[in-house]
Amino acid sequence: MPVTTLNGRSVHVNDEGFLTEYDEWDEDLAKVLAANIGVDLTDAHWKVIHFLREDYKAQGETPTTRRVQQVAGIPIKEQFVLFPKKPGRKMSYIAGVPKPHGCV
């Protein structure tokens, strides 16, 4: 796994650039990750990101967009506005968790 420098410190990432160590993430790093992909973080974004991290920790896998709707109550439509075009990938990248593997 490569190590890259983000926000002035070394972090472990996979070949795509997703963080691979859950505990290397913090909110300052999330801001850098979001800026990398052109997302301006608002409270609504943070709600999604914190849910992703909590749910990943509890379930051991990244929630899909449907689960974010069902469990966190954030409609799919809103997810597509917050993280345009590829919400599943973009939100997990910023939250420092793997991209979702579920088909639905």
Added chain:
Amino acid sequence: MSTETSAPIIPSFDDDEEDRKLAIICSKGNLDMAYPGLILGNAALGEGVETHLFFTFWGFDMIIKSRMNDLQFSPAGNAAMHLPHSDRHMPQALAPAMTGMATKMLKKQIADLGVPEVPEFLDLITAAGGHLWACKLSADMFDVGLPELRDDVEGIITAADFIELTKGAQLLFI
């Protein structure tokens, strides 16, 4: 093993890729054959692909309000149908009588995987920006109009309209 890289690795989300389109023709009304188009369409939308679903012939049952909750699965004629958790074939002579039970079992298996029922799945698809279209010939044949169809069906269009609408799209016939 770690390799230190100086430049940050930033995923390419291909946001500049504007032209990818997927067209899915849903022509089946059996419960098991409703799902391939829904799963692929939903996956495509999640990858930022403009997606159009065109419902024709028996696929109409997926979007007719009075039928969409009641799609059935029959093991009849399906030589790949096995007894549960077994490699033994289900005797085809028994299959025609088993539609009710097979439907119930399949619905449970689908629900256990966290996959929604057909109407809710189409809700997800339209929420993600997917487009639903109904085939004009089928509408005429079944004598149904827009009022009988899901409210988010954007129109009843001809095959030629659909071909024009999906210019340059990748196409799946299911």
